[in-house]
Amino acid sequence: NTKPESTPNSVAASQEGFVFDPTQSAKIRQLSIAVFRKWHRHLILAEYGRGDVLQNDDKNPFGWGHIDGSWNVKGDLNLLARYEQWQANLRDPSTVKKSYGAGVAVTSADRLSMVTLWLNKNQEKPEINNDEILILFRLNSNFL
Numbered sequence: 001n002t003k004p005e006s007t008p009n010s011v012a013a014s015q016e017g018f019v020f021d022p023t024q025s026a027k028i029r030q031l032s033i034a035v036f037r038k039w040h041r042h043l044i045l046a047e048y049g050r051g052d053v054l055q056n057d058d059k060n061p062f063g064w065g066h067i068d069g070s071w072n073v074k075g076d077l078n079l080l081a082r083y084e085q086w087q088a089n090l091r092d093p094s095t096v097k098k099s100y101g102a103g104v105a106v107t108s109a110d111r112l113s114m115v116t117l118w119l120n121k122n123q124e125k126p127e128i129n130n131d132e133i134l135i136l137f138r139l140n141s142n143f144l
Helices: none
Strands: 028-037 042-055 058-074 077-087 095-106 113-123 132-139
Touching: none
Parallel strands: none
Antiparallel strands: 028 042, 042 058, 058 077, 077 095, 095 113, 113 132
């Protein structure tokens, strides 16, 4: 559930294309399914999700999906790839957004830290220049 107190400045409706009135209460339901295959230090993952924003007597559908791959090149070096697509309003094709990404990750020998260089190409309508280059540092815990 959402309440007007939690969504008055929401960008989901104004910028992302979701169909809902942030000044009214709403319910959001969603379901996602993921399948993956992991072998040695390689991984393929696919996930699909579908949901509805329920407000007043309206039901407004949205959806998303992505495919990820991680290939261990040698030792602690992995190549990464991702394709992602999401649509804030399944009735409006102009809300489709796509993202293509590739990267390289290096993990420490003890697997406590990882550094990733990630390049992302974003496609949406109207086309805006918002592609990304990210450097990520992750610190892991052996307790997990």
